[in-house]
Amino acid sequence: MNRRALTFALPILTGLLLIAVWYVVRLWILPEHQRFLLPAPDAVARAFVDKAPQLAAATASTGLGAFLGFSAAVLGSAVLGLTLSLSPLVRAGLYPWLMALQLTPIIVLAPILILWVGPGLKSVVVITFLISFFPLVVNTTQGLLSTDRNLVDLFRMGRASPAQQLLHLRIPSALPYFFTGLRIAAALAPIGAIAGDMFAGNSGGGQGGLGFLAVIYSAQFQLPALYATAIISCLLGFAFAGTVIWISWLSLRRWHDAYQPKDN
Amino acid sequence: MLLPLRARMSLSPPIVELDSVTKRFGDDSRSPAILDGLTFRAAPGEFISLIGASGCGKSTVLRLIAGLTAPTSGRILVENAPACTTPANRAFLFQDATLLPWLTVRANAELLLKLRGVPSTARRERALRLLELARIAHLADRHPRQLSGGEKMRVSLARALTLEPSLLLLDEPFAALDELTREHLNEELLALRERSRWTAFFVTHSVAEAVFLSTRILILSAGRIAHDLPVDLPYPRTATTREQPAFHALVSQISRLLRTAAGSSRGHEAVPSSTR
Known part of the structure; x- marks a missing residue:
């Protein structure tokens, strides 16, 4: 078996092994009165089928919130990143507060934000925005400030206007940094959406997102359904991060060294 | 063999003119001068190499002529205009591509x-x-x-x-290349020059490269010109130029001058000039 096929097959093998261990723990290790803690994989699968409409609606709702918040964060961070890169004084004035915002746990901010903007999709979007914003701003700013000095001299010799320098030099130079921020933010956005949803989801007729479902199922002790919700949240995260990694690969593969195929 | 170029140069108006140029880094007037009252002229069509120990200010001269940095005092004219105003007629080749x-x-x-x-x-x-x-x-x-x-x-x-x-400024452009590639590119640089006759300032650490390319070599030491030497080898210069005794004689002679210039600058002595 060649190496490529092996890297493809190994995760599947370890997955099957984990399911086997799961069954072993459930059937032979756990005492009978604790077995409900670890519902059998087939029970989780059945919950997927039974709760399919709720799970699908919740995934769509959370996905939409994550997408909107993430997109707003990308646009907002581009504007703020450009502003911050222009002046060290602006950086000195704003950076500590951005830092403070990032270090305040989002689950503490969430109830406050819901009071401000009201429950439902709006607060999910705002919370997702806040959690994705910081890594994007930091990386974009860093990228815009990391332009090769020789290239700046080249543009000065070419009598480039500040706008030309920004468009043809600073922004393309910042792209690899921007995509690093984008990948971190893409991993955080669904988490932010689900966390926001836990607080803000039960509005407008009780149909919320995945966070809301998780709260309901744990309150109702529906463990197979709770496991199913966890698994679908994980898949949503994969879809999100995967899409962003794919987009960054498409954008950088032709010129950036980090996106070249490795020899080993 | 080493004669002053003054007489020949005064026939055509200079393309580059440095007049007691001093450059310090930082605002402090006590900080050491990288260039200390540098004065010289370059006539159109000259190919001038700047050599000297590391830190003698070679690259700073190029950056000043390019208009990328301003002198602390003194005057730099390129085609009769202050260097910082019109970089249109100048191109810069960096050590990095x-x-x-x-x-x-x-x-x-x-x-x-x-x-x-x-x-x-x-x-x-x-x-x-x-x-x-x-x-x-x-x-x-x-x-x-x-x-x-x-x-x-x-x-x-x-x-x-x-x-x-009209003016090409080259800051060790071939320093990172292997010897063969470098020699090859030197030959092609001269071939390109045959077509359009730009004036060149070339910073290098290689005496052989400087002799092969140049009409004139300036040895810098402690922020001043220690020697101003003509290179009287006929153009076009090709690979065979490097095999001629005259070429080797010049290389060893200039290497010797470079060593003494570098040595005397380390001892902070007055630098003797063969041409001034």
Whole structure:
């Protein structure tokens, strides 16, 4: 078996092994009165089928919130990143507060934000925005400030206007940094959406997102359904991060060294 | 063999003129001067190499003439205008090829024309002609990471020449290349010069390279010109030039002067000048 096929097959093998261990723990290790803690994989699968409409609606709702918040964060961070890169004084004035915002746990901010903007999709979007914003701003700013000095001299010799320098030099130079921020933010956005949803989801007729479902199922002790919700949240995260990694690969593969195929 | 060039140079008006130029880094007037009252003129068509120990201010001279930095005191004129105002007639070749990695070779070669607002068909044509002259037209659609060090430098040179500069400033452009590639590029640099006769300032650590290329060599030491030497080898110079006894004699003579100049600057003694 060649190496490529092996890297493809190994995760599947370890997955099957984990399911086997799961069954072993459930059937032979756990005492009978604790077995409900670890519902059998087939029970989780059945919950997927039974709760399919709720799970699908919740995934769509959370996905939409994550997408909107993430997109707003990308646009907002581009504007703020450009502003911050222009002046060290602006950086000195704003950076500590951005830092403070990032270090305040989002689950503490969430109830406050819901009071401000009201429950439902709006607060999910705002919370997702806040959690994705910081890594994007930091990386974009860093990228815009990391332009090769020789290239700046080249543009000065070419009598480039500040706008030309920004468009043809600073922004393309910042792209690899921007995509690093984008990948971190893409991993955080669904988490932010689900966390926001836990607080803000039960509005407008009780149909919320995945966070809301998780709260309901744990309150109702529906463990197979709770496991199913966890698994679908994980898949949503994969879809999100995967899409962003794919987009960054498409954008950088032709010129950036980090996106070249490795020899080993 | 080593004669002052003053008499010959005064016939045509200078293209570059430095008048008691001093450069310190930082605002403090007590900080040491990188250049200390530098004065010289360059006539159109000269190929001047600047050599000297590391830190003697060679690269600073280039950056001053380029207008990338301003002198602390003194005056620099390029084609009778202050150096900082009109970089249109000047092109700079950095030690690094300074290609934009996200652009193809073709787009890199067109960059300076694009910044200047030349229409796309005209700049495409001109860039391609220079890529052909630099013998890399076949690489036009590659990206810089797919090129060797020598090929990157050729793109950089082609790009510099797209603006048809009257003055070319080269800051150790071939220092990072292997010996063979470097000699090859030296020959082609002179061949390109035969076509358009720009004036060149060339910073290098290699005496042999300086002798091969130049009409004149300036040895810098402690921020001053220690020696101003003509190189009276006939052009065109080719690979066989390097085999001639006259070439070897010049290389060893200049190497000796370079060693004494570097030695005396370390001892903080007054630097004797053979030409002033």
